[in-house]
Amino acid sequence: MASIDTVGAITLDQLQLAARNHGLPLEALAYPITPIGLHYLLIHYDIPAVDAASWRLTVDGDVRQPLSLSLEELRARPAVEVAATMECAGNGRATLAPPVDSQPWLNEAVGTGAWRGARLRDVLDDAGIGDGAAEVLFSGLDRGVEDEVEQSYQRSLPLDEALRDEVLLAYELNGMPLPPQHGFPLRLLVPGWYGMTSVKWLERITVLDAPFEGVQMAKRYRLQRDEDDPGTPLTRMLPRALAIPPGVPEFHSRERFLAAGPCVIRGRAWSGWAPVSEVGVSVDGGATWEEARIERDVDSAWAWCAWTYEWQAEPGRHELAFRARDEAGNEQPLEGEWNVGGYGNNAVHRVIVNVGSGLSRHP
């Protein structure tokens, strides 16, 4: 585990990914629903340019009646809105050691959207799920090369997860048609799961009688101890608390500077397994912990909660740390655990704050 002060060398490959993809600037944790443009983005291949007028969604495989639906037909169905927090399964990757060679997230790959769309289950019911159905496969229009094979981005869900009430075929984000980068014209939304599950630019939904073995299921998004370990699939988001870093940043280091005195630290926390039950705050680098006050300000079981902590900031250099626990008993570890893909590292968020440092000021 690298300390907060060091990170391995980043390659051109990783920098190219970091320049395209982006996290949530942590001050945007102030918003219950993340404004468009601040939600994290991980785009595997290229954003496809889709003509909504000619686009259709195909529903096929083990169904009694294959469907081909236009965007208008989907919009004419009963609509459901779900506010959901979404996090990349690779969040926290860049602080693991030795370095894992992929998108180098620190801890900011998260956002909460107000998603609106048709219920997936209703569409599958119309198609008529076959008796042998085991999984549902989702294929996007985005194409690229992985493991030397050109392919579409494809992920599957076990049938029982696909049939959950809150799983949507979403065509709106925050009251607007989906932006191109979030999957226009239609994406899957699976609340509670890491973001790779919520396939963007949906083209096809296929009911399968056996587990799908494509790259994104069999090779990626698995917790593997080493390359020979088949590992276990990533599914739901582990708990995590993040803070709006207090004070103001130094441009370059992003280290924080704050006047001494009372300071309300604000942040958000979430878990895909169960509601957040507790957020701990340490102002001494993790030696001692106190409880933050939790406020559920988004009316959704699938969205993050807000938390506040009143800190009496005394002069000096302090390492703050933040840790969430959920009602299922999951708790953030103090140190992340290395794995082949660098997934699921929900080690506690740490922020260095320089209090009352005697900096000069001008307007």
Next chain:
Amino acid sequence: MASIDTVGAITLDQLQLAARNHGLPLEALAYPITPIGLHYLLIHYDIPAVDAASWRLTVDGDVRQPLSLSLEELRARPAVEVAATMECAGNGRATLAPPVDSQPWLNEAVGTGAWRGARLRDVLDDAGIGDGAAEVLFSGLDRGVEDEVEQSYQRSLPLDEALRDEVLLAYELNGMPLPPQHGFPLRLLVPGWYGMTSVKWLERITVLDAPFEGVQMAKRYRLQRDEDDPGTPLTRMLPRALAIPPGVPEFHSRERFLAAGPCVIRGRAWSGWAPVSEVGVSVDGGATWEEARIERDVDSAWAWCAWTYEWQAEPGRHELAFRARDEAGNEQPLEGEWNVGGYGNNAVHRVIVNVGSGLSRHP
């Protein structure tokens, strides 16, 4: 000058910046006006949370009548819309050698917005510019630490530039109120200049009788050969052409794969000095060049143009390169020139494409 295949090690500081800030995914060059969320972002400090109801813009300094304007008062003035391409002065920094320690842009820090607002000149005329006026200073609500001084982000403009017809106090982007990350509720827009000029989260406009010597003018955004060189200020954008990389990407390396045969390469080009007069395309790594066809598809002298080039892609690994020239005679260099801040590196865009590589495909 680093080759296209290498880049120096990136520090945690730089990675933190790269995770917050982001470029334009190059496939988004397809859009004449960049959708919100795809335009590049460079946020010096934190995005301030501004209450538009209590916010006011102060106009003071060497004026006959200081003003304090609400957002409603600004919106009630005659409105002007300008489509403008904006680029970060540090675009291209990450390919300079030795590495320059700041936001590590490759070449994607650009976007084009449809900005709407009040004309700055009209507001200054209402305040009455004093006879000794030399510059206009713009102060943002964003605060941070640079050179060990806590400060607001502040940049000045020579008076004649501030009085240009197309310089706006913008409150809308692409038909919507400014998003938080683009300067809500009000930002300056100086078409043709690098983005650091277009101060976001505007709080105050001050007419000055002498040049402003703040950090962002005297220490940053200058072309300096070495630390002892006072350098010259960055102003207008140098010409640059970028291409939508043809074919599909490999996820990790972002290297491109394309079937052999005819391929229309599309891209965009801009210059802040004069209209783009020519875009050159090389399909042999820069040894020979042909002219692309230019199409001015955005009705604005301040926005990029589109270009297309018909390539007969033959099997093999090709290095494509793209180079713009403007009517003022500025042309992109083949290699960037190192400078202290890593600014203004408009070396030609290069893309590696593997044609007809015999990759297997599945849906």
